[in-house]
Amino acid sequence: MTAIASIWSSLTHGKKISRAAIAVILISGLFATSNAVAAPTPTPSPKLTLSVKIPKGAIGPSYGIVFNPSAKKVVDIWEDYQCPKCAVFESINRGNIAQLIKTKGVRVVFHPLSFIGIESERAAMVAACASDQGKFLQANELLFKSQATKENSGRWTYVYLLKKMATIGLKSTAFKNCVSSEKYSSWKSTAQQSVVNTSVVATPTVVVNGIQLNRSTDYSDPAAFMKAISNPASIATATPTPSPTQFELTFSISKEMGVEPTIGKPTGAAPKTLVLGDLVAGNGDTVKAGDTVTVQYVLMDWATGKVLESSWKSTPATFALSSVISAWQRGIPGMKVGGRRLLIAPPDWAYGANGNGKVGANANLVFVVDLLAIPSRVIPSATPSPTSSK
Numbered sequence: 001m002t003a004i005a006s007i008w009s010s011l012t013h014g015k016k017i018s019r020a021a022i023a024v025i026l027i028s029g030l031f032a033t034s035n036a037v038a039a040p041t042p043t044p045s046p047k048l049t050l051s052v053k054i055p056k057g058a059i060g061p062s063y064g065i066v067f068n069p070s071a072k073k074v075v076d077i078w079e080d081y082q083c084p085k086c087a088v089f090e091s092i093n094r095g096n097i098a099q100l101i102k103t104k105g106v107r108v109v110f111h112p113l114s115f116i117g118i119e120s121e122r123a124a125m126v127a128a129c130a131s132d133q134g135k136f137l138q139a140n141e142l143l144f145k146s147q148a149t150k151e152n153s154g155r156w157t158y159v160y161l162l163k164k165m166a167t168i169g170l171k172s173t174a175f176k177n178c179v180s181s182e183k184y185s186s187w188k189s190t191a192q193q194s195v196v197n198t199s200v201v202a203t204p205t206v207v208v209n210g211i212q213l214n215r216s217t218d219y220s221d222p223a224a225f226m227k228a229i230s231n232p233a234s235i236a237t238a239t240p241t242p243s244p245t246q247f248e249l250t251f252s253i254s255k256e257m258g259v260e261p262t263i264g265k266p267t268g269a270a271p272k273t274l275v276l277g278d279l280v281a282g283n284g285d286t287v288k289a290g291d292t293v294t295v296q297y298v299l300m301d302w303a304t305g306k307v308l309e310s311s312w313k314s315t316p317a318t319f320a321l322s323s324v325i326s327a328w329q330r331g332i333p334g335m336k337v338g339g340r341r342l343l344i345a346p347p348d349w350a351y352g353a354n355g356n357g358k359v360g361a362n363a364n365l366v367f368v369v370d371l372l373a374i375p376s377r378v379i380p381s382a383t384p385s386p387t388s389s390k
Helices: 004-012 084-103 118-132 136-145 158-166 173-180 185-197 222-230 326-331
Strands: 017-022 036-040 064-067 073-080 106-113 205-208 275-280 292-301 307-310 317-320 340-345 365-376
Parallel strands (some): 073 106
Antiparallel strands (some): 017 036, 073 205
């Protein structure tokens, strides 16, 4: 494979790149980074249909849960209940957020997302049911405090969630029926697909009157957070764009579909820009920017040759491309279902100087991705039946 990146031009031909976004997501769901790179222009979200049930406190156009709706200053908070960094952010700034709501001078909008999986979806719907009962903030806090150490661990069944919510007084028949019937399944999907038209590609993300706060400086210090809320500053970001380049593989990758790939240890210097290429060409539907995809993947550190993550050890991953690191946002569109693709991501296309979880600082990463399906052109709306989780 001596011209692997020449495929780049065929994948991006005719695509307009128009905005910068902060590169994020650990593929299993740890959404965070410090560098930002160019991201594709998202496709518009479908209009809300009349069949969507809206919880108390949710207001369009994004249908987040809103406090102080008449205030002029708007603070949008985007989180996933299974996101560990969101739980840390909440533990640090929960008091600040409560104060913003109490003083009534700031419109605070919570956007519960569910990119990480089924248990995130259940939690978001439970939070919506709690909002009907006037206890969204209490439920929001409890859900973050109830995180398991592993995403989609099986902990957040409806039985477990109802027991936890009962500890904050949510015991009514109306609340239980709301949860068990998945009353807000359509709202959950609507709230999630609203992210497609924003610059949000990470959780947590905080936006003040359209300006995204700097996660590297403003999220982990309560004083810095409040100062940034008072006077948000635009984040200066670099926007490197990959160009077609010759890259000859110096390591082996198996190509047998349906089997976890084996990857040899890379040698030599890692490429300085995003490299991609199809190891196996698919013959199904083609991914577009902003799609939701279901994949199997392996993540390896270039320097050590160590496999950091593999979805093959558990279940395939499903997520929106708008929520992942820029290497995936730019490198997966154009891929066909049934294919296996290689992505080599330098730090500024992945997790940058801070790293993320198992990913070290300034790590060059190797991904081998098998595309299994494209569940939806926006965000998947399917949810499990209540009885299946008991």
